[in-house]
Amino acid sequence: MRYLIAFFKRYSTFFLFLILEIIALFWILNKQAYQRSVFASGTTAITGSVFNTVYGVSGYFNLLKDNNKLMVENANLRKQLIEVEKSIIRYDTLFSKQDVISSDSTQYSFIPAYIICNSVNKANNFFMIDVGEKDGVTSEMGVIGPNGVIGIIVNTSKNYSWAMSLLHGRCRISARLKKNNMLGTIKWDGVDYRKGTLIDIPSYIDINKGDTLVASGFSHMFPRGTDIGIITDYRINSGDDMYTITFEYLEDLKKLNNVYVVINKSQKEQVKLKTETKIYE
Amino acid sequence: MSSNNIFKFIVLVLLQVLVFNSININGYIDPYIYIYIVLVLPFNTKPWVLLFSSFLLGMSVDIFSNTTGIHAAATTFAAFIRPSVIRLFTGKQNFDTNIYPSIRDMGLGWFYKYALLIILAHQTVLFTLETFKFTDILRLVYRISFSSGITLAIVILMQYLFLKRQNK
Numbered sequence: 001m002r003y004l005i006a007f008f009k010r011y012s013t014f015f016l017f018l019i020l021e022i023i024a025l026f027w028i029l030n031k032q033a034y035q036r037s038v039f040a041s042g043t044t045a046i047t048g049s050v051f052n053t054v055y056g057v058s059g060y061f062n063l064l065k066d067n068n069k070l071m072v073e074n075a076n077l078r079k080q081l082i083e084v085e086k087s088i089i090r091y092d093t094l095f096s097k098q099d100v101i102s103s104d105s106t107q108y109s110f111i112p113a114y115i116i117c118n119s120v121n122k123a124n125n126f127f128m129i130d131v132g133e134k135d136g137v138t139s140e141m142g143v144i145g146p147n148g149v150i151g152i153i154v155n156t157s158k159n160y161s162w163a164m165s166l167l168h169g170r171c172r173i174s175a176r177l178k179k180n181n182m183l184g185t186i187k188w189d190g191v192d193y194r195k196g197t198l199i200d201i202p203s204y205i206d207i208n209k210g211d212t213l214v215a216s217g218f219s220h221m222f223p224r225g226t227d228i229g230i231i232t233d234y235r236i237n238s239g240d241d242m243y244t245i246t247f248e249y250l251e252d253l254k255k256l257n258n259v260y261v262v263i264n265k266s267q268k269e270q271v272k273l274k275t276e277t278k279i280y281e
Numbered sequence: 282m283s284s285n286n287i288f289k290f291i292v293l294v295l296l297q298v299l300v301f302n303s304i305n306i307n308g309y310i311d312p313y314i315y316i317y318i319v320l321v322l323p324f325n326t327k328p329w330v331l332l333f334s335s336f337l338l339g340m341s342v343d344i345f346s347n348t349t350g351i352h353a354a355a356t357t358f359a360a361f362i363r364p365s366v367i368r369l370f371t372g373k374q375n376f377d378t379n380i381y382p383s384i385r386d387m388g389l390g391w392f393y394k395y396a397l398l399i400i401l402a403h404q405t406v407l408f409t410l411e412t413f414k415f416t417d418i419l420r421l422v423y424r425i426s427f428s429s430g431i432t433l434a435i436v437i438l439m440q441y442l443f444l445k446r447q448n449k
Contacts, residue, residue: 013328017361020336024357027343027350028410034349043344050345054299119302119346121311123411126347155347162347190412191420 041157044128048116048160052130055116059257066257073146108223110260111135113143116160120193120254125167127151127253131261132159140271142221142262148250149173149215149228150259161261165253167193174219175228178212180205184245186213186228193253196229198245203236205243213247220267286322290338293318298345310427313352314435315342316403319360320396321383321440324376328364335360348411355407359399366398384440396436397429404429 008015027034034040111131118127131137133156141153143163151165152173164171167188175186175198184200198213211231217224229247237244264270297315304312319335339356343349367382370391384392404425412421 013332013361016329016332017357020332020357021354024336024339024350024354028354031349047345047347050295050299122346122348123413124348128347190417 040155044155044160044162045157048128048130048132048157051117051128052160055114055130059114062257069146070258076146107265109263109265110144111137111263113259113261115257115259118165118253118256120165120167123190124169125165125193125253126154126162127165128160128162129259129261130160132156132161134158135261136263137161137261140221140267141264142219143259144222144226144262145251145256145259147227149222149226150251150253150256152221153261166196166249167253173222173228174216175213176216177201177205177207178214178225183216183218186247194248195232195246196249198231198247199242201243201245203241203243207231207234207243207245209233220264220270222262223264286318289321290318290334294338294341294345297342302346310431311424312428312432312435313404313407314432314439316356316359316400316432317436317439319356319363319403320399320436321381323381324367331360331363332357351407351410354410355403358406359403362402363399366395369398370395383443384437389437392440393433393437397433400429400432400436401425404432 113129113131115127116130119125127150129143137153137156139153139156142149143151143153149166151163151168152171153161154164155162166173166186167190169188169190171188173186174183176183182201182205184198186196186198188196201207209231213228213231215222215224215226215228227250229249231245231247233246234243236242293315297313301312301314315338318338319331322331322334335356336353339353340350342352342356346352371387380386382392382395387395408421408425408428
C-alpha cells in the first residue's frame with residue numbers, strides 16, 4: 001500500500017496530464033454530442049455577447065461598404081420582382097394569381113443577421129451570427145448571403161447562433177447544375193477558401209467552365225435554385241468515371257457581413273416524412 | 282497563479298480570439314500567441330497548477346473558436362513538456378523565486394531555444410488534431426513550421442514590450 005501511494009505521488013503530474021488529455025480527447029471525439037448539449041448553448045451565449053460587443057465597435061468601420069452592398073442587392077431584388085410579376089401576369093390566364101404565389105414563395109422566409117465572428121483558415125470553419133432562438137432560429141437551418149449559400153446553423157442560444165460554414169470538412173450540400181439539373185454534392189477540401197469541390201456527376205454529362213451551380217432544394221435548408229458557385233475547372237476520375245469539379249464560391253466568406261437565415265415552414269414536415277420513409281430502405 | 286498572471290491570462294485569451302484568430306497569412310500561417318502564458322509562468326510554478334491553468338487556457342480558446350478540445354489538448358501537452366525543456370537547456374538547478382523564464386533573466390539565446398521547442402510541440406499537436414488525417418502531410422508540415430515561426434516572432438516581440446515596461 002505504501003509503495004502504491006509512493007508510486008502515485010511520484011508520478012502524480014503524469015497522471016494529472018493523462019486525465020486532462022483524456023478529457024480533451026473525449027471532447028474532441030464527441031463533437032456532435034457536445035454541440036447539442038446544454039453546455040454548448042451556455043458557452044454560445046457568453047461568447048456571443050463578447051463578439052457582439054466587439055462587433056458593435058468594429059462594425060462601424062464597414063458601414064459604408066455594407067451600405068453599398070445592400071444597395072446593389074436591393075437593385076437586383078427589384079429587377080427580379082419585376083420579372084416575377086411579369087410571369088405571374090402570364091400565368092394569370094391559366095391559374096388564379098393566388099395559386100402561383102402560394103406554392104413556393106411563401107414556403108421560405110428570411111431573417112436578416114450580422115456575422116459577428118468568422119474564420120476561413122481552419123480545417124473546419126464556423127461563423128457566429130447575432131440572431132438566436134428568440135428570433136426563431138434552430139439547428140439545421142440554412143444561411144445565405146446576398147450572392148448565395150454560405151452555411152448551416154449547428155448550435156443556438158437565446159440571442160446567438162453558430163453556423164458551420166461551407167468551409168467545413170463535414171459540410172455536404174446537395175447541389176445541381178443550373179443548365180441541365182444534374183444532381184451532385186458539394187464539399188470543401190480544406191485548401192482554398194474561395195474554391196469548393198462538386199462530386200457525384202457522371203462523366204457523360206456535358207460540362208463547361210463558367211457553368212453555375214445552384215442548391216437542389218432537396219436538403220430542406222435552402223430554397224431550390226439558390227446560387228452556390230461557378231465552375232472553374234474539372235477532370236474525370238480514372239477509377240469511377242465521375243467528374244471531380246472545382247468551382248469558385250459566389251459568396252466571398254472572408255468579406256461577408258450581412259446574411260439571412262432561411263426558415264423553411266415545411267422543413268419539420270419534410271424531415272419527418274423522410275425519416276419515416278427510411279424504414280423501407 | 283498571481284493576480285498579475287490571471288490578468289495576463291484574460292488579456293491573452295481575448296487578444297487571441299478577437300484579433301489573432303482573424304489573422305491568416307497566405308492560407309498557411311495562423312499565429313497562436315496565447316501559448317505565451319505557458320512560456321512565462323514562473324520557474325517554481327507547481328506542476329499541477331501549470332497543467333490545470335494550461336488546460337483552462339486551451340479550453341477558453343476552444344470555446345471562443347467553437348473548436349472541441351484541440352486547443353485544450355495541445356496546450357496541456359505543451360505545459361507537460363515544459364519542465365523537461367527547461368531541464369534540457371539549464372540542467373537541474375533550483376531557481377530563485379524572482380527569476381522568470383524570460384529574455385531579461387535568461388538571455389535571448391536561451392529563451393529562443395526554449396520557446397521554439399514548446400511552440401513547435403504545441404502547434405504540432407494542434408494542427409495534427411485539427412486536420413485529423415495524414416493524407417496531406419506536406420501541407421501539415423508547412424502549416425506547423427510557418428505558424429510556429431510567426432508565433433515565435435510575436436512571442437519574442439511581446440517579451441521586449443513587457444521588458445521595457447518592467448525596466449522603468
